Amino acid sequence: MRVSRAGVYGTLRRPLAGRHAGCQPASVRQPPGAISTARGATLPFADANLRYSLLMRSALAILALLVAAAGSADSRAPGGIFLAGEPLRVAADGFPKFTDRQIRGSAASTRAGLARWVSTTDGRRLFDYFTSWEYEIVVTEDESESGMGRAPQPGIATMVGAGDKTRRKFYELIINPAPRSIPEGLAAFPGQATRPADLVAATWAGEMLHIYFYSLGVLLPHHGRRDFQEQWASVAAQLGFPSMEHGQSEPDEGSWRRSRRSRGSW
Numbered sequence: 031m032r033v034s035r036a037g038v039y040g041t042l043r044r045p046l047a048g049r050h051a052g053c054q055p056a057s058v059r060q061p062p063g064a065i066s067t068a069r070g071a072t073l074p075f076a077d078a079n080l081r082y083s084l085l086m087r088s089a090l091a092i093l094a095l096l097v098a099a100a101g102s103a104d105s106r107a108p109g110g111i112f113l114a115g116e117p118l119r120v121a122a123d124g125f126p127k128f129t130d131r132q133i134r135g136s137a138a139s140t141r142a143g144l145a146r147w148v149s150t151t152d153g154r155r156l157f158d159y160f161t162s163w164e165y166e167i168v169v170t171e172d173e174s175e176s177g178m179g180r181a182p183q184p185g186i187a188t189m190v191g192a193g194d195k196t197r198r199k200f201y202e203l204i205i206n207p208a209p210r211s212i213p214e215g216l217a218a219f220p221g222q223a224t225r226p227a228d229l230v231a232a233t234w235a236g237e238m239l240h241i242y243f244y245s246l247g248v249l250l251p252h253h254g255r256r257d258f259q260e261q262w263a264s265v266a267a268q269l270g271f272p273s274m275e276h277g278q279s280e281p282d283e284g285s286w287r288r289s290r291r292s293r294g295s296w
């Protein structure tokens with residue numbers, strides 16, 4: 031909670047009858063049990079005590095407000111999908127609004143792929159779902175990835191606590207911003223992504239779908255699930271790749287990839 035200057039000063043002034051109390055010059059001596067007003071008049075003992083008590087109460091109230099504000103500062107930390115260390119945001123026109131740091135710190139294909147993914151109905155719905163304090167998805171780029179990207183399954187504590195709305199959940203998305211060709215084992219048919227920019231868009235869609243299932247507490251494997259495949263088919267069609275499959279051609283999560291590291295990705 032943010033405490034405005036007006037709020038703080040308003041609370042301070044109230045017990046002092048709307049008048050600035052002023053600072054006491056060091057040379058003014060106070061008689062015991064009395065307090066001076068701004069004009070120098072000494073108040074009776076009881077009145078002074080009352081005013082002192084009100085002042086202390088106000089000070090404590092302000093302190094409580096400040097503590098509450100400090101305590102809630104973390105809970106208001108921006109969440110969402112982080113690229114180059116900053117959360118991604120979509121502008122009113124539906125396009126991502128990248129910060130300078132994000133533009134300097136990421137590949138154009140990664141940004142273009144994101145823009146294409148959020149331009150779809152399903153992609154935008156997932157993007158909005160994760161744009162919340164509850165989630166922190168850190169996107170990294172790695173051209174040495176043998177596949178298009180991956181979303182590792184988080185630790186068991188995150189999976190078990192997936193439904194806990196009081197906790198922030200952390201996920202990782204690794205994107206290969208420069209896939210050299212169509213993934214191994216995938217033939218280039220019409221309606222499938224083949225250009226690198228298309229593949230990165232499909233990577234956003236596919237890997238974010240895995241993260242969505244993690245956020246529901248659904249452990250791997252996902253590829254054999256009907257609900258996963260239905261949602262993949264929906265977003266793939268919206269991307270313009272209605273024939274593109276995700277993980278169906280292989281028996282396990284390692285499909286479309288060459289190494290066992292691939293679990294949780296294509």
Ligand SMILES: [Zn+2]
Binds near residue numbers: 294
């Ligand atoms: Zn997959």
